[in-house]
Amino acid sequence: MWLSNDTNFQPSAFILIGIPGLEALHPWISIPFCIMYLVALTGNLVLLRIIITNKSLHAPMYLFLAMLAVTDLILCSSTLPKMLSIFWFNAREISFDGCLTQMFFVHSVFSFESALLLAMAFDRYIAICYPLLYASVLTNPVIAKIGLAGVMRSFCIVSPFIYLLKRLPYCRANIIPHTYCEHMGVARLACADITVNIVYSLTVALLAMGLDFVFIVVSYVLILQAVLRLPSSDARIKAFSTCASHICIILIFYIPAFFSFFTHRFGHNIPAHVHIFLANSYLLVPPLLNPIIYGVKTKQIRERVLRMFHFRRGIPLANGPVSLAWSVNAGK
Numbered sequence: 001m002w003l004s005n006d007t008n009f010q011p012s013a014f015i016l017i018g019i020p021g022l023e024a025l026h027p028w029i030s031i032p033f034c035i036m037y038l039v040a041l042t043g044n045l046v047l048l049r050i051i052i053t054n055k056s057l058h059a060p061m062y063l064f065l066a067m068l069a070v071t072d073l074i075l076c077s078s079t080l081p082k083m084l085s086i087f088w089f090n091a092r093e094i095s096f097d098g099c100l101t102q103m104f105f106v107h108s109v110f111s112f113e114s115a116l117l118l119a120m121a122f123d124r125y126i127a128i129c130y131p132l133l134y135a136s137v138l139t140n141p142v143i144a145k146i147g148l149a150g151v152m153r154s155f156c157i158v159s160p161f162i163y164l165l166k167r168l169p170y171c172r173a174n175i176i177p178h179t180y181c182e183h184m185g186v187a188r189l190a191c192a193d194i195t196v197n198i199v200y201s202l203t204v205a206l207l208a209m210g211l212d213f214v215f216i217v218v219s220y221v222l223i224l225q226a227v228l229r230l231p232s233s234d235a236r237i238k239a240f241s242t243c244a245s246h247i248c249i250i251l252i253f254y255i256p257a258f259f260s261f262f263t264h265r266f267g268h269n270i271p272a273h274v275h276i277f278l279a280n281s282y283l284l285v286p287p288l289l290n291p292i293i294y295g296v297k298t299k300q301i302r303e304r305v306l307r308m309f310h311f312r313r314g315i316p317l318a319n320g321p322v323s324l325a326w327s328v329n330a331g332k
Contacts, residue, residue, distance in 0.1 A: 010166070011174040013093045014186070018086045020177045020272045030087035033280070036288050037080045043291030044069040050304045057300065060138040061127075064120045065294055065301070067147055071113045072287030078105040079180040079283050086179060099181040100162055106182060106283065108158040110257065111204075113286070114212045115150035117250055121219040124246075129226045157204050164197050165190075177272055179280060205261050213254050220247060245293045252289065256282035 018026055048069040051057045079102065085091040094102070127134050161183050168190035178185050187197040223243060230236050260279040263270050294301075 009169050009171055011096050011170050011189075013095050013174065014099050014181065014189075015092050015175045016082070016086055016094055016179060016181075017092065017175060017177045018083070018179055019276050022273050026087040030084055033080065033087075033284070034084060036284055037076060037084075040072065040076050040284065040287040040291075044072050044287060046305065046308075047291045047294075047301065048073075050301060050308065054304060057304070058140070060123055060134075060140070060143050061120075061298075062301075063140065063143045064116065064123060065298075068113070068116055068120070068290055068294065071109055071116060072290055074105065075109045075113065076284050076287040078102055078109065079280070083179040083280070094181065099176075099186060100165060103165075103181040103183055103186065104158055104162060106180065107161060108154040110283075111154040111158060111208060112150045113253070114209045115153060116147075117253065118212045118216055118219075119146050119150070120246075121216045121250075124243075125219045125223055128223050153208070157208055160200060164200060168192050168194065168197075178276055180283075182279070201261075205258070209254070209257070213250075216250060245297055249286065249289060249293045253282065253286045256285070 017023075019029065022029065048066055051062050051066045051069075082091075082094065082102070123138060126137055130137075165183070165186055168187065169192050170189055171191040172189050174189060176185050176189070183197065183201055187194045220243060224240075227236055227240065227243070256278045260275060260282060263275050263278075
């Protein structure tokens with residue numbers, strides 16, 4: 001079961017337990033997870049199709065939404081199929097390289113989505129606080145550069161995880177009490193000092209995703225200050241409603257992720273099944289809710305969705321004008 005690699009030992013495969021202590025309930029637990037996964041796939045694919053096929057939606061806000069949809073599809077698809085195979089077919093084995101590949105996708109895509117949420121917060125800040133500069137600042141080439149920078153950042157900060165795990169000798173049990181591979185879950189199986197792994201993962205979490213979250217909070221504070229200065233009470237209510245929805249998605253994305261991250265290192269008294277449920281929620285719940293919050297609640301996307309389904313039923317709708325810029329009325 002173990003393969004030698006000159007100076008250390010690497011397992012040929014790991015065994016993913018699923019949710020420890022709840023093995024008998026795996027078939028029942030799989031039902032809500034499967035439904036949520038299918039809804040997330042459908043919602044993000046519909047959102048992506050609408051944005052791609054409508055040239056009038058090829059504007060900064062909608063390009064960010066398209067990138068978010070692609071990110072969510074990769075994020076949930078990197079773990080859910082394997083998790084469901086564990087629950088349904090008891091297919092618990094995953095190769096060493098497959099485990100590292102899954103870990104790389106989970107962490108890098110999560111890092112990119114964090115950067116993308118920051119970019120979207122910046123988009124709203126410019127649109128609400130400096131609306132006259134919006135078209136000149138956030139051009140399509142700038143959006144492409146922001147996306148590329150996010151991808152490069154994710155690759156650069158997550159790639160060292162692969163080296164840090166490959167350098168370790170694994171001479172303990174190759175059983176991972178989880179539904180998917182993550183950095184510290186694999187590192188704890190090593191029979192060597194993993195201080196470097198712990199320090200680097202903490203540094204990445206605090207300096208990358210942690211700073212993203214701080215900058216997002218600052219952006220929304222400035223946005224809310226601008227909203228409070230709006231003369232119309234109706235405009236303020238609509239803006240607060242829109243911002244509240246987005247803030248909820250951001251909290252749903254970050255809170256379970258940080259909770260899972262820190263409990264994996266310090267929360268030894270927290271039951272394993274609680275930790276694993278939260279670890280899966282931050283990979284599945286945002287992809288499930290993002291198309292609803294960022295898509296359906298945005299007027300232009302909502303109209304396109306309704307038009308698409310009405311056409312399928314043979315009921316054409318009038319093709320009204322579509323606004324290209326983000327406004328505080330986008331959620332009405």
